[in-house]
Amino acid sequence: MTTAQDWMRDLAFGLRLAVTGRRAWGRLVVTAAGVGLGVALLLAAASIPNVNASSDARFDARWGAGAAVGDGASVLVAETSTQFREEWVQGVWVQNLRPDGPVAPGLRQNPRPGEVVVSPALQEILSGPDGALLQPRFPNVVGVIADEGLIAPNELFFYAGTDALSPQSSSVSGVVDHFGEAPGHSRTTFSTDEWLMLALGLAALLVPIVVYVAATTRLAETARQRRLSAMRLVGAGGEQIRRMAAGEALAGALLGVVLGWALFFLGRTLASGVTVVRTAVFEFDITPVWWLALLVTAGIPAVAVVVTIGSLAQAIADPLDVTRRTVSRRRRLGWRLVPLGLGLLGLLAVAAGFDSVDDLPLFVVSVVLVLVGIPVLLPWCVERAVGRLRGGSTAWQLAIGRLQLASGPAARSVSAIAVVVAGVIALQTLVATVEAERADRNTPREAVQPASAEGRITGERPADAAEIGRIEQEVRSLPGIDDVQVATTAQVTGKKDPATGTLLIADCAQIARLLSVPDCRDGDAFVPAGRSPLRPGERVELVESSFGMEFRASTPPPAWDVPESVRPATVPFRFGADDIAMVLTPAAGVPAEAQNLEAYIRLNQAAPNDLSDRLRNVAAAHFADYSAWITTTGSSSMAAEEESAVAAIRAALLAGALLTFALIGCSLFVSAAEQIQERRRPLAVLGAVGVPRRTLRRSQLLQNAVPMLVATALATVVGMLLGTLTAVATNSLRGRIVFDLPGMLGLFAFAAAAVLVVTALTLPALGRAAHPTGLRTE
Template sequence: MTWLRDLGLGIRFAAAGGREGWARTALTAVGVGLGVALLLVASSVPHLLDERSARDRARAEGAASWNGKVEKSDTTVLRIGADTEFRGQVVTGFLMRPDGAHPVTPPGVGSLPAPGEMVASPALKELLASPEGSLLKERLPYRISATIGDAGLLSPGELYYYAGSDTLTPSTGGHRVGGYGDRDWSDELPPALVVLVIIICVVLLVPVAIFIATAVRFGGERRDRRLAALRLVGTDIRATRRIAAGEALFGSLLGLLAGAAFFLTGRGFVGEVELWGHSAFPSDLVPAGWLTALIAVAVPLAAVLVTLAALRSVVIEPLGVVRNTTGRRRRLWWRLLVPAAGIAVLALTGRVDEFTPVNPYPIAAGAVLVLVGLALLLPWLVEAVVQRLRGGPLPWQLAVRRLQLTSGAASRAVSGITVAVAGAVALQMLFAAMGDEFERMTGQDPSRAQFTTFSEDVSGEAAARTIEDFRATEGVETVIGTVETYVTKPGTYGQDEMQPTTTLTVGDCATLKELAAIGSCKEGDVFVVHPKGDKEQADWIDETARKGEEIELNSSHGLEPGAKSMLWTLPAGAPTVRAGLDPLGKEHWGIMATPGAIDPGTLPNALITAQLRVDKGVEDVAEHVRNTAARIDPAMRVTTLTSVARDRQYASVQTALRLGAVATLMLIAVSMLVSQLEQLRERKRLLSVLVAFGTRRVTLGWSVLWQTALPVVVGLLVATAGGLGLGAVLTWMLAKPVTQWWLFLPMAGAGGALIVAVTVLSLPLLWRLMRPDGLRTE
């Protein structure tokens, strides 16, 4: 009962302690609330990812459709992917043609659109209706008949559509779909990415925990003076500490409510926020029940424990006297043991290979110990540094003297950024070391061509016209356009015999010179092209490409119903040349001919590819290229050439890191600002005295800057050393070499930016506190 009475008294002081008591309680509630809100967001991530994955699977075509085992029926649908890209945003779409009167529909779609119509996501509908989407409207000239419901979208900002078609057939690339959502696939992360995800979670959440622990100590000096008054009326030391715990408990409980309010308020707007092309439905942001309960219990408990631990370092006596204990310096040895223990745990965990399941607990424990150890080491280092500083300009002396008297508050404010920067440095080292594993060289040459197109529905005369349409497109400088088909050696062959086959590529002289080592070329020429260094393949080509002999065009390879095969004689004087690499990095061999030698219109089952070099100075040149492709064939694929390809899962983890880093840095900035404002309010009377004695405001402003900068600089040095050490151990665990040691420089720059931002934002309160009425007391 005594405990409860004292805690209740502390709660009464916090709730009814006048303006000063409410100010401290409000600061604590806001600080704790921000941390709780971020913890609630973090605890919602598993549910968000599960819901997103469930919707993704629900709209995926079934396993039977994927395997090509669906027979035509009244419910089946022909469809083909018609994805495109618009100003860096992916637009996902499908052309749909029902086989019967009752076609199956994907989630979020009531009925399939008629030819010339489409069902679009709300974001795509809004984009097409805006002036910014006029170029995309040319590419998607369908009338929007309905919108896709949330059940059929991954996020509210997703650009997605289904368009109706009356020309789609299996021969033009359409495949039959009999249902959605019954296909199950495994998309497990590789062990290296599992380690990366674990470290990301640790790096993002440990600063939040430190911030909450710092927030419950806001207004400590005023609290100690109130406790001293209680000692004067006869309260003993233990009761005083329990009363202080009650104040902290009340502030933390208000913080829980504030965090829930922040979370629920921000949750309503999350659908309108998009970072790096990613957003989320508010309904997906639901914290896990057990994690919510853990937060509700852990935060007040941590507030009480932190307060009791803080009171052990001060002596509270009657008559309003509060003084720090003397003769007891911070000890270094146990602070070094914590990060050393973390390194030892990681080292004992051993190396991670691709065949062994990853145990996340020792990795997470080791990383937490290292980062928390850095936060514990920071107060000792700040105290050791400032105690040795002497002299300098007046603002510098004021800042140094203040830090010499009370460096603990400054260290606590900086501990969050220390941990965040150290974790970020380690993560960046890990990403750099893993980059070679998840990024590969494609062999493509973006200097020769920037785009490539491919279509299965362009044949005959349309093939030649396609190349001309691309050449007439605004911003296109060069088109390497080819019409390709298979040709075979005529004759009758047994069931076990392989009919000699090779490719026939038709293009103009400029195109053929890009694909093979051709010197002289004029219209009507034909060439036999051998691959480099592959004599067996060259002999196989010569089996079909017999000079002066007939070859069979439009053979049984993909021959359309009703199409007739025809014979064509390969000129006897056709020279033999060596193959070269196209901009995609691929070799082309077989027979190459100019349109004067063979009419592409006689190749009804041919495929066309076009590789385009464009003038990058032309505005929206990529959109003009895609619009031309859509006019030729709505399902034509347009891809951008790149020299490096990045693994999709690796890119997703990197995106998650960016999103989390933004949230954590914002929290740290708010933490430092709130702590700075709280310290200024604590020193209100001292500032007024200095102004009354003639101290200039500029001097005090610079003093505030140095008081912020000194601990941050020490913290950044600790973070850099600790981050490099942690990163080196993690890369060793993955059996990777450390490729970059200078990745801490951007994070150091971010720390410097935070110093300036916090100082500038705290100046208005500083000017207000330096008025003479600050000397008034009661």
């Protein structure tokens, strides 16, 4: 009966085997380094949920419960934003109703009317060389927001004090005694396509790391099998051999776990504030979820022990066969297809009915099974591929003969790279298909007018004639402006058609400049011929001047009666005739709370690149809430935002994939160097009988290249299949799969470069092993 003392004695003996001898220490250090890098990356991945949860909590903390003044609100808040170049600058209006009201997160006190408190990143822009173009919108900066008030260290955000908020407005929330009481705001989320890209990319990054860790724990496996087989022959039992192997595996795994935690804390410090694809995180947010951290800490040593014991099945069952160094038995295919088959079946099920992020767990599990199936199937593929190769040059025969003798270590050394290649090809296929589909969707099917640049300013309130004149004059003074027309507008909505059209409100003097009408009197109404969906005398609902935000249930939208008498007119195209439902004079009675100011601007070819920001500065000087932009006929801002989001996700995931690729390339070098050490005796014999060094070098190159070629071929097939099934799962797919051939060629070039670099780095060790004096060390 095995006692705890027997367990401890055998484990301790295995630990001594791991640290006995100079080469043992070298293997231990290499194993610990490989495991440590994998643990650090897995801990970083385990921190992603906490990073998102912490940033979401700080975002929610900016808002109130939506209480009205009569419900005890002491502070009013409202969301606002502006744009600087290609960056959005988000902000919150703050209005104190009582001097003892709660303070917004990240502030010592709420800003008074006219004061602004900005984030460090926004402060850096304001004080930098480009700040002069943004400073007119932030004329009175009185402080900087602390970290607890920011989502990320690079966030462009501000709090602005005001006294103009109305508790009846649909865009205003009330804060009673503390911020974050009942968050009703939501951050921008990803579309279904983008969630699929993220899930596929993360799986493609994490699965190779686990495979890499498992392969690292099997370094020097041949020497370990011979050593433990010899112990089996002298009387050690099978259970004893397993416990000794477990102790030897635990030495490198436990040391690697400790090193991994140290690397994680070091990397967390270095990563704080670093911006990658416009995203940065605080150091205190990078904390792994406790149960995931426990799973990584305990799971990696467990994986090392299981993998090591599993590799000793032949050494325990037939130790004499191992010690004689005979050719291993042929691998069986059946069970190796199980993970891949289950994963593909899961993906087929997902592709048949994927319609929301609720199906993501099944999708992720299926992707993981497919990717895990690659290293499981690869040893069989390498064995069958090299088993059919015959003849060739001396270098070729030496390389193929070695692979036929022991293809397992060679297959394991490239298995993680094969997983990365498959995952990246699948991701490239998905991204290319989504981008092609969106390009088809956003391309007009009919011919359009030649592209022309136009600008527009929208203010949240009406303006009198004097202010309209000043705005028009300020816009005309900007460079690159051909023409500008400024007027008051209102948006009509309805239950059947939520975007019925625009009402243009102008006095008779403006109407005379805009329209071709014989006469005009205050109270008149004009309809673009054949365009207006409004019927005379009809009662319609208008959109409040807060840019279409939803109303409170207790506050009905403003209503307006269409005049009984209307006359046809012609509206110039440059003034947005396609949107104009009716042109009205002020006496037509459109409610003031539904009126906005609109400025339509025509640009010329001399317009500077920063004209959009100049227009925003003009708008900011007259309105608290506004929008200003420049568009080109036929362009789509939504399409541009979609392309930007997809490009950002693709860049981040591909950068991570290449980093993982480089990391695993280091393990390929270690594995190749270890195999040279294990073959030092036959290499020394070859050197003694006069085999040229260049032949041995070519043999080493081919021995690295053939498994990589087989792995790349398998990864390409699996990756294209995985990408196709993932693309089919997107709702918007129109049946056209696009493969990113240039991206694939880049991956193949990277794999070829890895083979060349690894071979070059192992040549010194090969030269020393092939020296005839190496025979005396055996």
